[in-house]
Amino acid sequence: MKRSIFLLALPFLLAQCNPKEEVVKQQPMPVHVAHPVARTVELTDIYTGRFSPVEEVDLRPRVSGYIDSVHFKEGQKVHKGDLMVRIDPRPFDAAVANADARLKQVEARHVLAENNLARAMNLVNKNAIAREEFDIRESEVKQAAADVLAAKAALTTAKLDREFADIHAPISGIAGKTIITPGNFVSGGNAGADILTTIVPHHPIYCYFEVDERRVLEFTRLYFKGEADGREGEPAKVEIAVSDSDEFEFQGTINFSENQLDPNTATLQIRALVDNENEFLTPGLFARVRGKVGEPIERMLVRDSALGFDQSKRFAWVLKDDNTVERRYVEVGSLQEGGLRVITDGLTTDEKIAVSGIQLLRPGAPLAPSEVEMVPNSTDV
Structure with a gap:
């Protein structure tokens, strides 16, 4: 039984040891290659930014009271000085009348005190009254004068409160939503005063963006080489694109950078x-903010689509003499119009790089290269 099993397995074992078995060779993969091109380009960088208002005002009351009426529409443009909200003015009108009456009272007392002082002066010169009595009359005049000043200040305060009952727009801009409506009591005159609405102007507008440390150092070196202006130079211009368009259709002027x-x-x-x-x-x-970096300079360019990503690094597939490729890490600059990327280090114009099928390439794999032009927006795949 054991011998029969061995005889059945023998053909299979002999097949495994067959020296005439053919080895399947890997066929070369067709790929397009191109030389990097050297051109004079205007170096630019693109940064992510966000628009921010030049001013923003939370409209708060400066006095407390009940909202009498609202005089603006939510989301509409308002102009500086427009009446926005009115607080019930009647308590403030009464306060003004009371302060005015108080002022008239103390002014009358002041006049009486001055008349009494004048009579006392005549009498003291005739030795008809004691010197002490004269001093009392003189003190009463000074006190009455101080009361007049205090009453005038109180009247001014009352008039200001009445003025503050009509709340006007301090700046021009777009009004936000109405946070407190008529009939509600609002607290004013302090840091915790209620917010009535927010006014934000849209013209002009700021665009803030961040420049990384490496680009700051690059710009600084250009400055010390005399190839870029510093803070004292002419204001730099930038071009700005928004998220729904690839066109940099807006213009801005840099007017501030952190220290x-x-x-x-x-x-x-x-x-x-x-x-x-x-x-x-x-x-x-x-x-997206695009800014110029230094003066136009000759740089090497390749198709951005021909560069691969390895985490934060960029690389190109460089063709070797044996028609295989090696991965070469490169330093990249700005993206130019048409999809060409500036290469600052890692390649020479004598070398060729793969510009098609880069996702399928592997080091050492045989290729069948055909040379094409390094042109932007190419349809080569």
Whole structure:
């Protein structure tokens, strides 16, 4: 029985040891390759930013009282000086009348005190009254004068409170929603006063963006080489695009940069002022900010689509003499129009890189390369 089993397995064992078995060879993969091109380009960088209002005012009452009426529409444009909210003015009108009456009283006392002092002066010169009596009359005049000043100040305060009962827009802008409606009591005149609405102007508008440490150092080196202006130079211009368009259709002028990098993010905050006359841009929108870095200079360019990603690094597949490729990490610069990426280090114009099928490439794998032009927006795949 054991011998029969061995005889049945023998053909299989002999097949495994067959020296004539053919080895399947890997077929070369077709791939397009191209030389990097050298061109004079205007170096730019693109940053992520956000629009922010130049001003923002929380409209708060300066006096307390019941809301009598609201004179603005939510979400509508208001102008500086427009009446926004009116607090019931009757208590303040009464306070003004009371302060005015008080002033008239103390003014009458002041006049009487001055007359008494004048009579006392004649009498003291004739030795008809004691000197002490004269001093009392003189003191009464001074006290009456002080009472007049206090009454005038109280009247001024009462008039101010009456004025503050009519709340006007301190700036021009877009009004927010009405937070407190007529009939409600509002507390005013302190830091915790109720917010009635918020006014935010849209013209002009700020765009804040962050520049990383490496770009700050790069710009600083350009400055010390005389290839870029510093803080004292002409205000730099930037171009801005919003999220629904690839076109940088808005213009801004840098008018502020922080004096130190944020230690938590290693970035420098920069601010650009955008005219926004038609008020198309709204605070809070994201933006892509493109700014020029130095003067035009000759740089090497490759298709951005020909570069791979390895975490935060970029690499290209460089063609070797044996028609295989090696992965080469490169330093990249700004993206130019048409999809060409600036290469600052890692390649030469004598080398060729793969520009198609880069997701399928592996080091050492045989290729069948065909050379094409390194042109932007190519349809080569």
